[in-house]
Amino acid sequence: MSGPLLQVRDLSVDYLTEKGAFRAVKNVSFDIGRGELFGLAGESGCGKSTIAFAITRLAKAPAWVRGGEILLDGQNLLKLTEASLQKVRWRRIGMVFQSAMNSLNPLMRVEDQFHDVLRRHNGFGREQSRERAEAMFKLVGIASNRLRDYPHQFSGGMRQRIVIAICLALEPELIIMDEPTTALDVVVQREILEQVIDLQRSIGFSVLFITHDLHLMSQLCNRIGVMLKGELVEVGDVREVSQAPKHDYTRKLWASIPQLPARAREAV
Numbered sequence: 001m002s003g004p005l006l007q008v009r010d011l012s013v014d015y016l017t018e019k020g021a022f023r024a025v026k027n028v029s030f031d032i033g034r035g036e037l038f039g040l041a042g043e044s045g046c047g048k049s050t051i052a053f054a055i056t057r058l059a060k061a062p063a064w065v066r067g068g069e070i071l072l073d074g075q076n077l078l079k080l081t082e083a084s085l086q087k088v089r090w091r092r093i094g095m096v097f098q099s100a101m102n103s104l105n106p107l108m109r110v111e112d113q114f115h116d117v118l119r120r121h122n123g124f125g126r127e128q129s130r131e132r133a134e135a136m137f138k139l140v141g142i143a144s145n146r147l148r149d150y151p152h153q154f155s156g157g158m159r160q161r162i163v164i165a166i167c168l169a170l171e172p173e174l175i176i177m178d179e180p181t182t183a184l185d186v187v188v189q190r191e192i193l194e195q196v197i198d199l200q201r202s203i204g205f206s207v208l209f210i211t212h213d214l215h216l217m218s219q220l221c222n223r224i225g226v227m228l229k230g231e232l233v234e235v236g237d238v239r240e241v242s243q244a245p246k247h248d249y250t251r252k253l254w255a256s257i258p259q260l261p262a263r264a265r266e267a268v
């Protein structure tokens, strides 16, 4: 199918609080192309995660999608029944959140966690799951003899890699990464993200990458959207948005990034 993979159209999300409706996302529209790395930037509280939850339909009360459409290959996810949604979530849209590494079951060997997910979503048998798990471990650079280990036997960075591997095992077309490495130290963060980019290039999935780190985002993404208080104030090619920002707030965001000497910047 041609055209963008994901189209967010006029999306508005409120949080219904005791004091009334808080407009967290206001008429936001953007597209994500096939194989595109799209970044959403903006300071804490501007509505980035709310958009991620709306796309995956994981937004729960008091969140309320007031209006708009979220089209995946032209199909409006907001109109899907819970049963149809189960076929989209994880299988077509994968998610990796900040604390994802803690989402592994501490009592289950990693191999069993792969099997659990692959059996449930793809109907895989044990042998098929093991083969896929081995292939995924190879992709994220972990020796496959570690598949029999428990989560606590891995470092935080490795656990986050495992979550990414489980997510990729289902071969989703879109992966939403919401601050996927914020809990990790900077070197591990960079290693993991570089690995995701390599995988993205070889496998070709699309990525919605959410972070407040505009500098990092500009190095990884093809296009960027900048959010301010629930509104998408600027969206464009990474070069346009970084070199010729149109919105005052985008200029301020860039100005707030500490300027490293050119040498150091290349090394980062």
Ligand SMILES: Nc1ncnc2c1ncn2[C@@H]1O[C@H](COP(=O)(O)OP(=O)(O)OP(=O)(O)O)[C@@H](O)[C@H]1O
Residues within 6 Å of the ligand: 015, 016, 017, 022, 024, 042, 043, 044, 045, 046, 047, 048, 049, 050, 051, 061, 062, 063, 212
């Ligand atoms: N359950 C809730 N009830 C009321 N308001 C909420 C709720 N969850 C989020 N909000 C508000 O909605 C706004 C958007 O929150 P959101 O988490 O989407 O922002 P964000 O840009 O992802 O921030 P961060 O980078 O800190 O995760 C914030 O002002 C937040 O306080």
